Amino acid sequence: MSTTVPATSPFEGESFFAGLSRRLKLSVLSVAYVLLAVPALVLLCVLTTALGVAIVGVGMALLLIFVPLNQQLANVHRRLAGRILGIHIERPYLPTKSVSGFGLLKRWVADPARWRDFAWTYMSVTVGWALAWISFGLGLGVLWYLVFPFVYWVTPNGVFDMNYGFFRLDTQAESFFEWIWLLVAFSLWWWLLPVLMRWRAELDRAMLSPTREFLERRVAEVSQSRAETIDHSAAELRRIERDLHDGAQARLVALGMNLGMAEEMLAKNPEGAAAMLAEARAVTTSALGDLRSVVRGIHPPVLADRGLAGAIQALALDMSLPVSVMINLAGRPAAPVESALYFATSELLANIGKHSGATRAVIEVTHDGEALKVVVEDDGAGGASINAGTGLAGVARRLAAFDGTMDVVSPVGGPTVVTLEVPCALSSPKISPSSGTA
Amino acid sequence: MRVVIAEDLALLRDGLTRLLEAYDFEVVAAVEDAEKLGEVLRTHDADIAVVDVRMPPTFTDEGLRAAIAARAERPGFPVLVLSQYVEQLYARELLGSGDGAVGYLLKDRVADVTTFVDAVRTVAGGGTVLDPEVVSTLIARAQPDSPIARLTDREREVLGLMAEGRSNAAIAAALFVTEKAISKHTSNIFMKLDLDADDDSNNRRVLAVIAYLQG
Numbered sequence: 001m002s003t004t005v006p007a008t009s010p011f012e013g014e015s016f017f018a019g020l021s022r023r024l025k026l027s028v029l030s031v032a033y034v035l036l037a038v039p040a041l042v043l044l045c046v047l048t049t050a051l052g053v054a055i056v057g058v059g060m061a062l063l064l065i066f067v068p069l070n071q072q073l074a075n076v077h078r079r080l081a082g083r084i085l086g087i088h089i090e091r092p093y094l095p096t097k098s099v100s101g102f103g104l105l106k107r108w109v110a111d112p113a114r115w116r117d118f119a120w121t122y123m124s125v126t127v128g129w130a131l132a133w134i135s136f137g138l139g140l141g142v143l144w145y146l147v148f149p150f151v152y153w154v155t156p157n158g159v160f161d162m163n164y165g166f167f168r169l170d171t172q173a174e175s176f177f178e179w180i181w182l183l184v185a186f187s188l189w190w191w192l193l194p195v196l197m198r199w200r201a202e203l204d205r206a207m208l209s210p211t212r213e214f215l216e217r218r219v220a221e222v223s224q225s226r227a228e229t230i231d232h233s234a235a236e237l238r239r240i241e242r243d244l245h246d247g248a249q250a251r252l253v254a255l256g257m258n259l260g261m262a263e264e265m266l267a268k269n270p271e272g273a274a275a276m277l278a279e280a281r282a283v284t285t286s287a288l289g290d291l292r293s294v295v296r297g298i299h300p301p302v303l304a305d306r307g308l309a310g311a312i313q314a315l316a317l318d319m320s321l322p323v324s325v326m327i328n329l330a331g332r333p334a335a336p337v338e339s340a341l342y343f344a345t346s347e348l349l350a351n352i353g354k355h356s357g358a359t360r361a362v363i364e365v366t367h368d369g370e371a372l373k374v375v376v377e378d379d380g381a382g383g384a385s386i387n388a389g390t391g392l393a394g395v396a397r398r399l400a401a402f403d404g405t406m407d408v409v410s411p412v413g414g415p416t417v418v419t420l421e422v423p424c425a426l427s428s429p430k431i432s433p434s435s436g437t438a
Numbered sequence: 439m440r441v442v443i444a445e446d447l448a449l450l451r452d453g454l455t456r457l458l459e460a461y462d463f464e465v466v467a468a469v470e471d472a473e474k475l476g477e478v479l480r481t482h483d484a485d486i487a488v489v490d491v492r493m494p495p496t497f498t499d500e501g502l503r504a505a506i507a508a509r510a511e512r513p514g515f516p517v518l519v520l521s522q523y524v525e526q527l528y529a530r531e532l533l534g535s536g537d538g539a540v541g542y543l544l545k546d547r548v549a550d551v552t553t554f555v556d557a558v559r560t561v562a563g564g565g566t567v568l569d570p571e572v573v574s575t576l577i578a579r580a581q582p583d584s585p586i587a588r589l590t591d592r593e594r595e596v597l598g599l600m601a602e603g604r605s606n607a608a609i610a611a612a613l614f615v616t617e618k619a620i621s622k623h624t625s626n627i628f629m630k631l632d633l634d635a636d637d638d639s640n641n642r643r644v645l646a647v648i649a650y651l652q653g
Contacts, residue, residue: 314526
């Protein structure tokens, strides 16, 4: 067991009814644990057999089907144990994105988390199952003694007569004496159930949560992507500073000079002053234009107004080729994710406009409950690559800061399909399905 | 002409009011958010509303939404929308909110006072005025299979200026040709876009612009 029970229980000052309701929920969970042992047993048999014959094709096929099922079962237990312990249990698996078939098997063999899952399945049908049964039995005992007088009443005379030697229970009135046992059963249930369920949850947690190695590797990845993100933001800030300095700031200086000269000329040379003022007006227009493009580079207004869905539609409308947009989002992701995906999509569309020679493109935006996915497809010449210096590497780096991934499939001759995926939750259940061709 | 102004920045609100009053418009109300705009439009009998896109409380696109709502309540009510930036998406939404009497301009255009005042009059008269920035993107993205592809380069240029809300005389001046030459171009445009030549001229121009947008 990986942790010790704290000296003071978090349920110290709990009222009787809160304690009762907590234990009733635990009893329900104990039923779930007992039932979940059935699929666990099936998986254990199949996986053990499949591992034994893994060198032949049918063994591999079985593994390809049943390893993910075992993962599902483990995930259910991660959630249950997390609920009982009041924590969140991370999933420790190595990423298997863009790996399939035999490669998947190789990845699994190299992934300690899969072997730990397998060991856990053994535990869950032995020790774990025993703990679940005892927990379940405690609840059953309480229930039995509670309804005993009623059972006595509905069954024929004599079936549930009790002989304690010194006392014989053989009338309906006497059946209520069994409630003395109810007190015992209830006490056992009250004291033991939380302890046993906690043991079970701690066992699951010990075997199913990420190992130290996994966490260390994760931290290393995060530090690297954070360092890259910081570099990137510093470079962005420098770019913005330069844009403002050479653009809007310089134009405002020129504006001041124009106005100063116009003021000088006003009395002596009204026509010259009018020309100066006209020039000043033109300068304000270009200064505003500069500021607008700087603002678009920081945070596009349409993204603030309409979120990712509207902003991607707006991007599509600005393209010189027809781009159909299909968006199905039941809410908005966090602002930084939204912004990263917007700029990534914008970069991809810019590439299509500049390099692909495409005549049409399709953007699809979906969320599968865990990750937001943007798929951008064009019918251009293909041959795009993350390493070709077309800005795709920058897109991938930007997304990496959010654990996001970019997948480029672009055979020479096309079509090109770029898939961006960022794990995130959606906030506010505002439904905004929209589609159309721009 | 009776104008309602909705703009949250006091500096710009006062500036717009002064500017329009200098050109003999009657500013019946100048409000600072979309909610007050709705109230004012219900109580005052205005000929046109000049509305900023970004206003309180969320500082996103409530001005645009208010403009579209006002036109839903009073079909054909003229609205000129001003913004620090223009989006094709918003131009489409505005044009889709009814036939004509709608304008969408960058705030910068206010500096060109006479053109701006003309734009207010055009919209109040039922015309359509689009910002040159919107129009130039539209010209760039006309598809080979759209009716727009049938136009000559010159006709496309004329259509672009029409979309900006300019009259034939103004287009003639901009292109350094006679007004007669322009009216020849416009009738060719209407023919090529399959628009009824007997239709009222103002509405026809609007339809041409909408055909342009759908290209």
